[in-house]
Amino acid sequence: MTTIKDVAREVGVHPSTVSRALDPARRGRIGEPVVRRILEAAERLGYRPDTVAASLRSGRSNMVGIIVPDIANPVFSPIIGGLEDVLSARGYALIVADPQPQRTGTDDIVQRLVARRVDGLVLANVALKDNSIERCLSWKVPVVLVNRAEAEARVPSVVSDDVAGMRLAVAHLLELGHRHILHLAGPQMLSTGSLRRRGFLEAMHEAGFAPADNDIEEAEAFTREAGHAAALRLLARQPEATAIVAANDLLALGIYEALRETGRRCPEDLSVIGHNDMPLVDLVDPPLSTIRISHREMGEQTGQLMLDLIEGVRGDVPYVVTAPLLVVRRSTQPPRISR
Amino acid sequence: MTTIKDVAREVGVHPSTVSRALDPARRGRIGEPVVRRILEAAERLGYRPDTVAASLRSGRSNMVGIIVPDIANPVFSPIIGGLEDVLSARGYALIVADPQPQRTGTDDIVQRLVARRVDGLVLANVALKDNSIERCLSWKVPVVLVNRAEAEARVPSVVSDDVAGMRLAVAHLLELGHRHILHLAGPQMLSTGSLRRRGFLEAMHEAGFAPADNDIEEAEAFTREAGHAAALRLLARQPEATAIVAANDLLALGIYEALRETGRRCPEDLSVIGHNDMPLVDLVDPPLSTIRISHREMGEQTGQLMLDLIEGVRGDVPYVVTAPLLVVRRSTQPPRISR
DNA sequence: ACATTTAGTGCAATCGATTGCGCAAGTCAA
DNA sequence: TTGACTTGCGCAATCGATTGCACTAAATGT
Structure with missing residues (x-):
């Protein structure tokens, strides 16, 4: 050397x-x-x-860390990709960490990353409440949240406009003629879960409908299995509904399974719309109507924000919201009996 | 601090x-x-x-880098996940790099990572020929290849047994009664592309068949679009074939599209089998028969190998091969006219 | 009783780059 | 000619931990 x-x-x-x-x-x-x-x-x-020696003296490591709940998750992996892209273009390396719940908490991961002198930290773990943010704040390391918002906006974040997305979904179904619309919600401890539920309610109210508590069911997790189970409960309770908006594509696919089991067909008996437009949902049977979110773009925005923050370009707390897009495929159609 | x-x-x-x-x-x-x-x-x-100071003095950084062609790719993201898992359990951080072809080559990335004093490097970029391996070897930084093999085994690697996988696929189709079987191959510059093609040929020969050159078509890339285009060419050339084995699930999905366009049905008119068993292929129409590879497990094995290498536990050049598994779904069935 | 280990801790060099400060030479104006 | 700057570069401290070596005191051996 x-x-x-x-x-x-x-x-x-x-x-x-x-x-x-x-x-x-x-x-x-x-x-x-x-x-x-x-x-x-x-x-x-x-x-x-030697980057290490330079870091020691200068205090800057040219590394940023990202903490994600699941690297292989189709919503997080494009975020990581976009983030890495803009970061590496400016000479920063990205270190990814995935807190193993059984082994070590997010807090510990944060500490380890800070000990590595990362210049910034991206938090993509969606839990609505955890104190890792406080930790970062107290250490004065730049933080940006992605795919997750905070109630009190203390740190910058990049999220999709969940409320607007749900409005799109609801408007689409109403336009098709649906009146009794259900919501399969995600875990309410997660930012996206609660935001989308709120978006659903807002959109329905704006349209002059007031969903009952019975019209909403919460899934335990954003997985097909949890979606399946929750859909079974919801459909048993409200068999006469004609459409259901899922908080997430995976949940929507869970609904598919539930429909198949109970002998109903989509979209003839029930319209289903998802959220995220993850890869391959255009190939399932039937192709899933959904709300498209560009996660890669969110990752890129996150990177840009982080760079600005690190380089001290901005002192405000920016709050980037990306616009969702309605993608109509074949899982939604007018209800059979229009009233 | x-x-x-x-x-x-x-x-x-x-x-x-x-x-x-x-x-x-x-x-x-x-x-x-x-x-x-x-x-x-x-x-x-x-x-x-302070990890940085410790690294400077000790020469060890407790970081390993991984170079992947596409972080969001469903085959690489679980590899990263598994790798990160076993690495972080031992106190290592994982830094991921994604060479942007237009911006900077793999070589440059390797240099940057080495300058960061990574303790090891995982190469997941599948190009069959590139000199980044030489680079690493000359710098004496431990390297392990994943999802990719080298002709001359100079460095350890973790791969799935592509030949065995293809043998599984071919055997399945033969058992169903198929005799004229095609292969939609991946890019031959990529390790998986050429290995699987070879696996197909070997399996066919073992069964007493000798595929003609005409029975094989190479896709430009491992994508749906490329699969679609290549499938169109292949089907036009060999319309009487009853089954086709794709080098990859994405290519198989491309075949689906080609079939739809040309008015053929799967599996009635043509059986299709993929490779990888990526998420959601069980939900497409028809559910795809495929060869399952546990990419996460490969990632874990890679991590274990890397740790052994770094800690000098082993001096040999291990060559881990994971066993593939046949997953039969509904895209394969006996040919309509059995002979 | 004296030589020799052994255990436990301190000292100072070291890793490789960055950076505040200082110094010398050159430039310019008065 | 002198004082005030500017330009260009060297000096040495510094970042925070690790580590080979030295050293002291106690323990052990003969």
Whole structure:
């Protein structure tokens, strides 16, 4: 490994001069010819500055961490991708951490990342309440939330407009002629779960309907299995409903299974609409109508926000909201008996 | 931030003593009561050793990097998940990098990661030929390949048994009574693409069949679109075939689209079998028969291998091969006209 | 009683880069 | 010619932990 001293010796200057010449921002203070010789020598010797040493001295690590509940989850992986993309373009490395609930809590992960001197932390874990935010705040490490909002907006966040998304879904079903619309909600401890439920209620009220408590059922988790179970409960309770809006595509697919088991057909007997437009839902049977969210774009926005924060470009608490899009496929159609 | 000196001063010992007392491995050299007081003080002051400083001195960073072509790809994301899991359990952080072809090559990424002093590198990028391996070898940084093999086994790798997988697929179709079986191959520059093609050929030969060149068509990429296009070409050329084995689920889904366009039905007119068993292929229409590969498990094995390598437990070049599993769903059935 | 371990801890160098400060030479104006 | 700047670069401290070596005191051996 060639160090900065090797380069300095080769050129016949002091290491500090090499350090400055190699940094475009401070190169100006060094003479033109010297810079050229340093650049050439660095190239020739294959010099790569040791990031670790630089971090120790400068206090900046050029790393940001992201904490996600499940890396393989189709909503989080594109977020990570988009984030990595804009971060790496600016020389930052992304370290991903996935808290294993049984082993170590989010808090511990935060500590470990902070001990690694990350320049910023992205929290994608959707629990509505946990004190990792306080932890970060107290350590003064820049934080941005993604796919999750906080009640009191203390830290920047990037979310999709869940309320608008639900409004889109509800409006679509109403337009088709549905009147009795159910909601299969996600876990209310999760930000998306409660926001979408609220969005559903708002949209219905705006349209002049007041859903009963009975019209909403909460799934234990954002999974097909949980969706399946919850759908069974909901459908048994409200068999005469003609449409159901799920808080999530996975839940919608769970509804599919429940329908199949109870001998009902989608969309003939019941229209179903999901949320997220995750990969392949256009190929299931029937192709799922849903609300498209560009998670990759959210990841990119998160990265941009983080960079601004780290570089101190902005002091406010930005709150980026991305616009959802209605995607109509074949799981929604007018109700059979219009009233 | 409390440093090791703060703890040392608090207890009234030398920083080096604190360092030793905090490391379970070398704690033995320190007196029992002193250790206790140090532990207590460290806890009380909320001391967290600065990983960066430790790395600089010790040369170990407790980080490993993984280079993947696409983080959001359903085959790579579980690999990352499994890897992160076993790595973080041992105190290692995982940094993921995704080479943007247009911006910076894999080589550059490798350099950047090495400059960060990663203790090991996982290469998941499937290109059959690139010199990043040489790069790593010359820098003596432990490397393990995942989902990709090398012709000459210089470095450890974790792959699924592609040949066995194809044998499973072919055997299944033969058992159903198919005789004219096609192969929709993946890009031959990619390890999985060429291995699976070879697996197909071997399996067919073993069964006493000799596929013609015409029976195989190569897709440009492992995507639905490429699969669609290639399937169109293949089906036009061999309309009388009764089954087709795809190198990948995505390609199989592309075949679905091609069938729909040309008015054929699966499985009535043509049986289709995929490879990977990615999420949701059990819900498409018709549910896809495929070869299941546990990518998460591969990720875990990769992590274990990497740890062994880093800790110098093994000097050989292990070559882990995971066993594939046949998953029969509804896209395969006996050919209509049995001969 | 003296030599020799052994256990327990301190000292100071070290990892490789960054950075505030200082110094010398050159520029310019008075 | 001198004083005031500017430009270009070197010096040495510094970041926080690790580690080989040295050293002291107690324990053990002969």
